[in-house]
Structures are given as C-alpha cells and as structure tokens.
C-alpha cells in the first residue's frame with residue numbers, strides 16, 4: 496500500500512473549490528431553512544387548526560423520509576409533474592432548504608415554548624398584539640436557546656449536503672468521486688474529502704460556541 | 718368603571734369561578750383576599766381577558782369585553798404580576814418604552830421623557846440602563862409598576878405583587894402602591910398583606926371557592942367578619 500501525497504497536493508485546489516460550493520449551498524439552504532422554520536415553528540403553536548395541521552404534516556413528512564428520497568422527488572419526480580427540467584443547483588438548494596426548514600421549525604418551536612409563559616402575558620397585558628409580542632418579546636428570547644441546536648442543524652446539513660452528489664451536483668463529495676474516477680486514488684481523495692468536511696464542521700461548532708457565549712453575557716448576569 | 722356580572726370560569730370540568738358579581742367605581746382600591754386556589758388570580762385575569770370567562774360579562778366603562786377591541790382595552794388596564802415578568806433581554810428603560818412606542822405610536826423622545834419621570838416616581842431613576850437580572854426583586858417589581866403606568870392606565874390590577882419578594886423589600890413596593898392610591902388610581906389588588914389591605918383598601922373582598930363570601934370596608938370586615946368562613950380565614954392569617 497502506498498500513499499500518493501503528490502495526488503493529494505495536486506487535487507487539493509479542486510477539492511477546496513468543492514468545499515466552497517458545499518459551504519455555499521449549506522449557507523443558502525440554512526438561511527432559507529431558518530425563514531421557513533421560523534414561520535412553520537410559529538405555525539405549529541398558533542391557535543388556528545388548519546395552520547397547525549399543515550405545519551405538522553410538513554414537519555412530519557420531511558423528518559419521516561430520507562433526504563436522499565426528497566432529493567430524488569425534487570430532481571426526478573417534480574419535473575414529470577411540472578413538465579420542466581430542474582437545474583441540479585436549484586434542486587439541491589430546494590431539497591436542502593425544505594429539509595432544513597422542518598428541523599429548524601422544531602428548534603424554534605421548542606425555543607419559543609421554553610420562554611416563560613409570563614412573558615406573553617406581560618406583553619399582551621400591555622396591549623401589544625400577539626404578533627408584536629412574538630416579535631419584540633418572545634422570539635428575541637427564544638433565539639438565545641436556539642443558537643446551539645441551530646449550530647448542530649447547520650453541521651448536520653453541511654454533512655448531509657453530500658447527498659446531492661447523486662444528482663450530479665458538483666460539491667465536495669462529487670468532486671472527490673470525479674477525481675477518483677480519473678486517478679483511482681480512493682484512499683488519498685476520500686481522506687482529503689473527510690479532512691475538509693472535518694475542518695468545516697469544527698470551525699462551525701467553534702463559531703457557535705462563541706456566539707453562545709456572547710449572547711450569554713448580555714443579560715444573564717446575576 | 719368595572720362591572721363584573723355573573724362571571725363563571727371553568728378549566729375543563731373544574732369550575733373555578735362560580736358566579737361573581739362586582740362593581741368597582743373610579744378611584745376605589747379593591748383588595749381581594751382569600752385562600753390559595755380560591756380563584757383570586759383567575760378573577761383578576763378575567764378583568765383584562767387574559768382568561769376568557771366561560772359565562773357572564775365584564776364591562777369596562779360600559780363596554781363589554783366580549784365585543785371590545787381587546788388590545789385597546791388592555792392598553793388601558795395595567796397589570797402587575799407576582800413574578801414581575803419583566804422582559805429580561807431589554808434594559809429597564811426599554812421595558813418601559815416598548816408598549817407606549819409600539820401600541821400608542823408615541824415617538825421615542827416623548828416616551829423616554831415619560832419613562833424617566835415614572836422611574837423617578839418609583840425611585841429608580843438611576844437604573845434606566847440596567848438589565849432586570851441586575852436588580853433586586855423589589856426594584857424589579859417597581860420597574861414592572863412603572864412599565865404598566867407608562868400606558869397611563871385607567872385601572873391597575875395587582876396579583877400578589879409582594880408575594881415573591883424577600884421581606885425587607887415588601888415595603889418599598891407597597892409604598893409605591895400606596896402613593897398610587899393616594900393619587901386616585903383605581904386599583905384591584907390581590908394580596909396577603911393584611912395591614913396594607915386595611916390601610917389602603919377602600920373595599921375588601923373575601924373570596925373562597927370561586928365565590929365572594931363577604932365584602933365591605935376593610936376595617937369592618939377585619940374586626941367584625943359576618944361569615945364563619947371569613948372568620949376562620951382571618952384567624953389563620955392575622
């Protein structure tokens with residue numbers, strides 16, 4: 496067995512570019528996912544039955560089916576329904592956003608429900624409407640408890656985004672496959688790919704820990 | 718000012734308020750006493766529809782809360798909670814400014830001037846930029862009172878405002894409330910502070926098991942309770 500360091504060095508720029516694409520689709524998807532998740536998370540706790548039901552069905556469907564299958568549905572099944580071909584990038588981002596939205600929704604729901612009930616009562620008793628109380632009082636407080644699980648979701652999605660390689664979208668994992676197809680350097684390339692994922696996930700978890708500390712000192716002094 | 722008519726409230730199958738009739742005039746200070754679990758908080762919370770009655774009516778200045786714009790009604794009724802419920806992510810000043818600016822659309826400058834006057838009134842003018850967790854319980858409760866007053870309410874509801882406080886801080890909160898009463902604020906106060914009830918209350922209600930058992934001038938009820946249940950309760954707390 497030999498380890499071809501030269502291959503690692505030569506492939507590195509290509510893989511690094513792939514890693515940047517992975518970061519890009521993860522960031523875009525998480526951002527969209529946070530928007531979806533905020534609305535769906537709130538929808539799960541409002542007192543309107545139809546809204547609640549819709550939100551619950553969405554969350555259950557996404558969390559109850561594999562992301563890989565969701566990617567296939569969007570890339571292969573939706574075009575049959577819509578009659579148009581979907582670009583792999585669009586399919587990748589759509590699948591990842593919709594998927595992350597469901598997980599983020601649960602994170603927000605838990606975060607909102609963790610805020611003391613008295614906060615909603617205090618807001619409402621001052622004459623603030625429900626949406627105002629949510630916006631100015633509940634959600635800002637929920638954000639704090641939501642940062643660590645959101646960070647975990649970000650990391651999970653970054654890793655899971657490797658699944659979009661199956662539709663030929665060229666992120667990090669797909670780049671690795673393509674290089675191996677050319678060079679047969681399975682060992683070198685997969686280890687390099689793993690290393691790049693590791694660098695990204697460790698960086699994110701450090702960043703999240705830092706954010707969490709910053710939020711803590713703001714008003715939690717006793 | 719506040720009229721409660723045949724108010725009933727159930728949680729599931731448990732009836733907590735069993736037909737309350739009550740009429741409160743402007744500038745009255747109504748003190749509600751009674752054993753724990755008797756429905757005092759529920760009664761108070763029905764007055765601003767934090768709890769929606771199962772039956773009966775609440776009228777504020779003649780308007781039925783059932784049909785009223787509830788946010789507008791609430792903006793004119795101040796409420797002070799046992800556990801303060803200050804907004805922990807906001808400074809004292811921001812706590813006070815929020816409702817006047819968002820509900821009444823008052824500009825920041827005017828609202829700030831008002832807020833500082835109120836803080837002075839509750840003796841906390843130097844705490845405007847503190848966060849609630851940096852304050853003692855007594856200070857937090859005074860901020861909560863200032864926050865409610867910032868909406869210039871017509872009525873103030875207090876739900877055991879001193880029950881969560883260390884004994885040495887009870888006085889400072891009662892002082893603020895005493896001054897409010899002197900200025901003619903209409904107040905409904907649930908409390909276990911019998912001395913305060915007697916001194917400041919213009920009317921005392923004894924509530925037990927979801928009903929008003931006895932009411933009258935505080936001194937009279939304390940000294941010569943008519944009902945056996947009132948006598949029993951008072952003998953335990955006095």
Ligand SMILES: Nc1ncnc2c1ncn2[C@@H]1O[C@H](COP(=O)(O)OP(=O)(O)O)[C@@H](O)[C@H]1O
Pocket residue numbers: 728733751752753754755756757758759760
């Ligand atoms: N949201 C609620 N759901 C169910 N039961 C409640 C609720 N709020 C109060 N209760 C019940 O109603 C009764 C009266 O409560 P409360 O009005 O808080 O009494 P008090 O303030 O006199 O101690 C209690 O038995 C309490 O458990």
Ligand SMILES: [Mg+2]
Pocket residue numbers: 757758759877
């Ligand atoms: Mg109570």
